[in-house]
Amino acid sequence: MIGTKCVSILFLVLLTFLEANAQLSKRFFRKDYTYLITTEAFYKIHTVHRTWAEAKQRCEMEGASLFYAETDDEANDVISWWNQTQPFYWVYVGISDLLAQEVYETIDGRPVLDVYSNWGPGEPNNAGGVEDCVILRRDGTLNDDRCDKKYPFICKKSLNTLQWNNECDMPNQDYVYNDALGRCYKFHTDPKNWTEAITYCSAEQSYLAIINSQVEDDYLVKLTEDAKKDGVSGLSLIGAVYLGFHNVDGTGWKTIKGTPLEDTGYPKWGNQQPDGGTNETCGSMFYTGQLNDVSCHHKMFYICEHDIKNLSGAIDERFNQLIE
The missing domain is CATH 3.10.100.10 (Mannose-Binding Protein A, subunit A)
Known part of the structure; x- marks a missing residue:
């Protein structure tokens, strides 16, 4: 007669085996692969x-x-x-x-x-x-x-070689989930110009960060404060990080998604900003949190933002899909 303890052990072994085999069916990396x-x-x-x-x-x-x-x-x-x-x-x-x-x-x-x-x-x-x-x-x-x-x-x-960031529903392990905002962020310490920053964020299935509230601004300030910024080479401008807004076409400040800046929920410029006219048409954030206009060619730090779409079902629908 098998004792209760033995049954429990057998159950755990079986559960572990089934879970390990279930992992083999997790074959999602990116939608474009x-x-x-x-x-x-x-x-x-x-x-x-x-x-x-x-x-x-x-x-x-x-x-x-x-x-x-x-x-x-x-x-x-x-x-x-x-x-x-x-x-x-x-x-x-x-x-x-x-x-x-x-x-x-x-x-x-x-x-x-x-x-x-x-x-x-x-x-x-x-x-x-x-x-x-x-x-x-x-x-x-x-x-x-x-x-x-x-x-x-x-x-x-x-x-x-695939690892999964479950909180952010993406393979990139270096994105950090913020529970209050329901989004994930990454502070890039490899300086890029504004267009390059957009490209890198997009390659990571994300976008150049857009501030929509004071809570989000406070978080990005803290993220910037905690980032290892000392000794980084290639910077042409310090004190600010690129964000996802611009006036490149000269029709007014808007986010990279086309929303007018005043409608984002956080149109708080720094003192006397924007002040660069047609010479400074890309958006950034001072380390202290206020918005700033800057020339798009500068090599600067930048922050990427990743939306978690339907997190409750996203992993089940995509990452756990069975491949026949």
């Missing part, structure tokens, strides 16, 4: 052409990496999906000889011979002595090419 069950990874074909360095950076901005096939099977599966969805004849992959001529390695330092390395006939040939980056053709062959050419590319996120 496709999960391939055969490779247990997420992929996105970027249709906007970029240089090799820009492609690598964009993938990293999205929490992924510039794709290279690790095996013949992965190459075949990704190429099959690519041929079904996009017309491009080649894409950049995460392989180059930028560190040492003719020493081809992946972006994470693996020798090309240790991964998929089906070179085309006569390749790599370093034509003209300027071909240091690698493309993958839709026929499955690799070719070296110039890194400054602009091509489409594929980003990849492996399932086994």
Whole structure:
């Protein structure tokens, strides 16, 4: 006869087993990525052409990496999906000889011979002595090419590297949830100009922060105060952080969502601000919380904001979806 204690232990073991297996069905990374069950990874074909360095950076901005096939099977599966969805004849992959001529390695330092390395006939040939980056053709062959050419590319996120920020319903672990506001925020200490800041926030499925209340302003002031800002290089202006409002088109101050600033709930400018006229058309916040106009080209800190849409069901509907 099995005792009550043993039954409880067996129940806990079974529950743990079921929960572990349920985790295997959690295959959501981002809405713009496709999960391939055969490779247990997420992929996105970027249709906007970029240089090799820009492609690598964009993938990293999205929490992924510039794709290279690790095996013949992965190459075949990704190429099959690519041929079904996009017309491009080649894409950049995460392989180059930028560190040492003719020493081809992946972006994470693996020798090309240790991964998929089906070179085309006569390749790599370093034509003209300027071909240091690698493309993958839709026929499955690799070719070296110039890194400054602009091509489409594929980003990849492996399932086994995926972590989930449950409070913010997103993969980015560095966003912090504020219970009073019901939103998540990230203070970026890598200085960017205003347009670049918008781009980085968007790549993280967020937007340049918009203040809608005194409570939110107080929180952003505290977030700014707590951020590690000392010793950061690349800053061209200190004392303020970029936010999501502007007067770029000269029709009045509005948020990046098109709402007039006076309708946001927090149109509190600093003393004698805005004062820059047509020379200062981007929005920022003084470290003390008041709004400030600033030239858009300055390299500054910035804050991204992430909305949690229908949090009660968001994870169940997307992240826990079963892949047949």
